[in-house]
Amino acid sequence: MKAFVNRIVAYVDEHGLNYQHVCIVVPSERMIAYLQRAFYEFHQKPVLSPKIVTIDRWIQDASPFPVLDRTSLLFELYEIFKADPVEIDVNTFDSFMTWGQTLLSDFDEIDRYLVAPNQLFKNLRDIREIENWSFNSTEELSKGQIQFMAFWDKLKPYYLGLEERLKEKKVTTKGKAYRDFANQIERAFEENQEAQFVFAGFNALSESEISLMRQFVIMGRGHILMDSDEFYFNDLIHEAGQFQRELCRRLEVQALPFVENRLMNKKMDVRIVECPQFTSQAQVVGSELKKLTGEQLNNTLILLADEGLLSSILKHLPAEIEQANITVGLPLRQTSLRSWVDLIFRLQESFMRRGNSSIYYRDFIQFAHHPFILGVLSAAEKREIQEIESRIINHNWHFLDCKKLDLSKRLEELNRLVFEPWKQDWLQGIRIIQQLNEKLDLWLEEKNELERAIIRRFASATVVLQNIMNRNAPKMNLGSFRNLFNGNWSNETIAYFGNPLEGLQIMGLLETRGLDFDRVLVFGLNEGAMPPQNIINTIIPMDLRKYFGLPTPREKQGLFAHHFYRLLHAANEMLITYSSASESVGSSEPSRYIQQIELELAQMNPGIRIQKAFYTAGNREKVETTSIPKTDEVINRICEVLRDGISFSMLDKFMTCPLDFYYRYVLRFGEENKVEEDIESSTLGTIIHYVLENLFSPFIDRYDESGRKISGKAVTEEDLAQMEKKVPLLVSKSFEKHFSEDQNSWQTGTNHINFEVAKEMVQNVLRRDRAILKENPGKALFILGLEKKLETAIVINSDSYDDENSSGKAFEVRLSGVCDRIDQFDGIHRIIDYKSGSVSQEKVELKKTANQENYESAILINKRKGSPDQKYVLQLLIYCYLYYKSTGILTDKAGIFSFRSIRESPHFLNLPDDVQKEDIPDLLERILKQTISDMLDKSHPFVHNKDSKYCAYCN
Structure with missing residues (x-):
């Protein structure tokens, strides 16, 4: 059967309409190119075609006044x-x-x-x-x-x-141009008194459009051509034909050309594929396209029911497709321009809110990593940005002053424009954005062709807004200007270059008006996408709109229904995909059009064959548990780590999860450095440690400039009372140092709560010490060390390690640790470790069960199982061992001081009756040697401990 555009040409020829006097009015720009080709094919040679114009352009050209934006x-x-x-x-x-x-x-x-x-x-x-x-x-x-x-x-x-x-x-306005033309139809003949008008392919018409057509028909100068089918045209309740039936009623005719009977007699294969995700639909369509030849692709349409899926289908177009034409264009709002404009306005909102030009560090990092900026920067400038980011992290900067940053000339110029306050001068803001556009267009490299095209299209839209604002812009706030600004560019698109008449065609539904295709692949046919949810913003109630003939949601649905059914006229094959993913309300529902084809059309026409399928990407291979064999290279690397020094935290990590230890210490995958906006528990503990160290430091033995020892003095209740008064100032200085003297970062919100918590915790420690001194009158407290680093070397014999620089199989492991506080109370040496978490006495008790051979195996088993029992025993044993190796003194007491259980603190290590403090060195060395032997055992690869939590690397 003939395509609709071919029937239009045949109609013009059959009725002897003179091309010189005929004007064909169509609903879309895309239809014009197809009509021009149809005239060429009809005559088999180039001819001067009639005037072909869209109805909007025709009416605006006929208006004596320009239409205002x-x-x-x-x-x-x-x-x-x-x-x-x-x-x-x-x-x-x-x-x-x-x-x-x-x-x-x-x-x-x-x-x-x-x-x-x-x-x-x-x-x-x-x-x-x-x-x-x-x-x-x-x-x-x-x-x-x-x-x-x-x-x-x-x-x-x-x-x-x-x-x-x-x-x-x-x-004038567009609506007024339509009204005036309908009331002054003589304008249509000002240039040509013999003009004839052919209106082709229209569906939903306003009253002014119907009035125009009716007047031309009555005058004998108008011809109205429809593309309709008896299946829905003759069905008085079918929404797809409601507008065309209304047009015939208004023109007082039974039917208009061309109402044919295709849908009830044709053969068509319809495949409906349900997909579990939105993007998996593109894989289905891509697989189908691979089966088609070049000639078949010329008559194939990809219909985007949801135009937001355009980028997804472009990524899955097969390489074999040589020609593809995309009519919908790439919306600017779906490009990196959106984040760029959001950043610019977010900065201005920040400047107005804070009343200064300091820049939030996240905004600066987003600016530095934006595709527009990355496309401009040289390798040296990118290294410059990395150095600035390192400084931001190292100094924990929350807000920056760009004037103090040492930047290259180009970066300095971009920074000046991006980070300059507009001070509510919106024309100045537009001018600054235009200058940015000019710089980016000039400096973007050739490989960034897409970014350059985006900037140029954006710049063009910005000039339009500038001209409007220059004429008659009222005063407005930043939010209103932002809405106006975004409304000016967000609907703009970047056109893809392609042949509109050859190859695969990718279109939205409105671009298909008047066009026919043998093969239609409908991509994303979900309810809400097609038909779209047409919410009408109006102050006129719906019943009043209905009475006066204004459009309501019902009419909008009928408009899209006709466009969709019209594509079925010529199609022999149709592939429909929809997503069952429930990512938004209603999005998992297939479109009503799918059910209408299946339950209405296919029931009346057995020639329409429907197949349903569910798309699956196939079963994924089972993910094997990560296992890292201990090769010679890995063993040598472990020994390097051991020689450099091992601490309790490293030993604890290996016992808890060997694979975590491998990633963190063997491969050196450390924690990501980042700016700390909210004080974390570890940082809060560090601040408390710092304040306590400053308070107690004057009481430690020290040496003057000449090297003479100045003995420390005993800490009294009065000293502790004076320390309490100093706490607020010291905590405040600690927070200022952490936040690079930016007081705004901790004087309100969560960080201010942490500030108060830190003060309270330090004061609680001092109060507890005062209470202990008060309970024990006459007993003296001396501070022997604060944050004191202790270390020693242990000789390890291992058959797994072979180093030509080592003597035999033995090598030294350096063990180290930092003791928060070493003191002497009533002549008893004590090691105290501060903890911000809660601590109970059972966590510092050395014990074993009946089925455990010895105490070292009990500690190792508890660690591997992640048991909270004896959680701090190994740490305290290590501190006792290190202190003994450094001083020769066997510590009388080692304990944990918990900031959360002040009254019970310190919780001292409790040894069983069969273990004395003299046994600690040998006990610990056995634990260390067994653990290090396990590290170097080649028969046991690094694997995740199933009893511990997965870390970021293990997972």
Whole structure:
């Protein structure tokens, strides 16, 4: 069967219409190219085709006045509103914007649908009066109700005032251009008195469009060609044919050319594929395209039911496809431009909120890593950015002063533009953005062709807004300007280059009007995507819209239904994909069109064969547990780690999870360095340690400049009381140092709570020491060391290690640790470790069960199983061992001071009766040698300990 565009050409020829006098009016730009090719194919040679134009362009060309853009119209309406305001808290442009745009849409529809404004506004006011009236009320209307009613009284003056204002300026609106043309049809013949008009491929028409067509038909100068099918045209309740039936009724004809009977008689294969994710649909479509030849692709359409999936389908286009034409274009709002504009406005909001030009570090990092900036920077400039980021992390900077950053010339210039406050001068803001566009366009490298195209399209839209703002921009806040700015560019697209007549065609539904394809692949046919959820923003109630013939959601659904069914006319094959992923409300539902094809069309036409399938990407291979064999290279690396020094935390990590130990210490995968915005528990502990060290330092033995020893003095209750008074200042200095003197970072919010917690914890430690001294009068407390690093060497014999620099199989392991506090109380040496967490006595008790051979095996087993029992025993044993090796003194007591259980602290290591403090060195050496032997045992690879939690690396 002939395609619709070929039938149009045949109709023009059959009716002897002179090409010189014929104007063919169509609904879309895409249809023009197909019609021109149809004329060439009909004549088999180049010919001068009739004039072919879209209806929007035709009407605007016929208007004696230019159509004003939407933003300028909003400004004009605001000027009218200011001259005659309504006191309903809408006295600024910012609040006016919320309903001004809706009002413009309603005014436009009033004109386009030839509604009598006097009658509509009167009925609208009457409805609002009824809503405010009650049978049982004897009270007068409140002030708010009176203002509310006054607003509806103002709608007619606003409408008429805007009309007069635009007449004075000799401009018009699109709706007014339609109304005026319908009322002055003679304009169509000003250039050509013999003109004939062919209206082809229209569906949903406004009242002004129907009026135009009807007048031309009555004059014998109009021809209306439909592309319809008896299946839905003759079905009085089918939404796909409602507009065409209405057009025939208004023209007082039974039918218009061309209403054919294709859908009831044709053969068509329909495959419906349900996909578990949105993006997996692209894999289905891509697989189907691989099966098609070049000639088949010329008659194939990919219909994007959800145009947001365009980037997904582009990634899955097979390499074999040589030609593809994308009509929808790439929306700028789906590119990196969106994050760029968001960053620019977020900075301005920050400047206004804080009243200074300091920059939040995350915004600076986003700026430095944005594709636009990365496309500009040289290798040296990128290293410069890395150095700045290192400084930010090392100094824990939250806010930056870009003027103090040492930057290259180009970076300095970009920084100056991006991070310059606009100070509510929106034209200045536009000029700065334009300068940024110029720099980026100039400096972007050739390989960044997409980014350059985005910037150029964006720059063009920015010039349009600048011209509008220069003319008549009212005062507004940053939020309103941002909305205007985004509305100006967010609907712009970047056109893809392609042949509109050859190869695979990728289109949205509206671009398919008037076009036919043998093969249609519908991508993303979910309810809500097609038909779309057409929410109408209007101040006119739906029943009143219905009465005056204005569009309602029902009409909008009928519009899309016809566009979809029209594609079935010529299609012999159809592949439909939809997603069952419940990522948003309603998104997992297949479109109603799928069920209509299956339950209506296929039931009446057995030639339509439907197959259903569920797409699966196949079973993934089972992921094997990570196992790292201990090769000679790995063993040598472990020995390097051991020689460099091993601590309790490293031993604890190996016992808890060998694989975690391998990643963290053998491969040196450390924690990611980052700016700490909220004080973490580890940092809070460090701050408390720092303050306690400063408070107790004056009481430790020290040496003067000449090397003479100055003995420390005993700590008294009075000393501790004086220390308490110093705590707030010392904690404050610690926080200032951590936050690089940015007091705003910790004087409010979570960090201020942590500040108060730190003060309270330090004071609690001092109070506990005072209580102990008070309970033990006459006993002296001496501080022997604070944050004291102790270390020693242990000789290890291992058959696994072979180093030519070592003597035999023996090598030294350096063991080290930092003791928070070493003191002497009543002549007893004590080692105390501060903990911010809660500690109980059972966690510092050395014990074993009946089935455990000895105490070292009990400690090792508890560690491997992650048992909380004896959690701190090994750590305290190590401290006792290190102190003994350093001083020759066997520690009397070693314990944990918990900041959360102050009254019970310190919790001292409790040894069983069969273990004395003299046994500690041998006991610990056995534990160390057994652990290190396990590390170097080649028969046991590094694997995850199933009893411990997965770390970021193990997982």
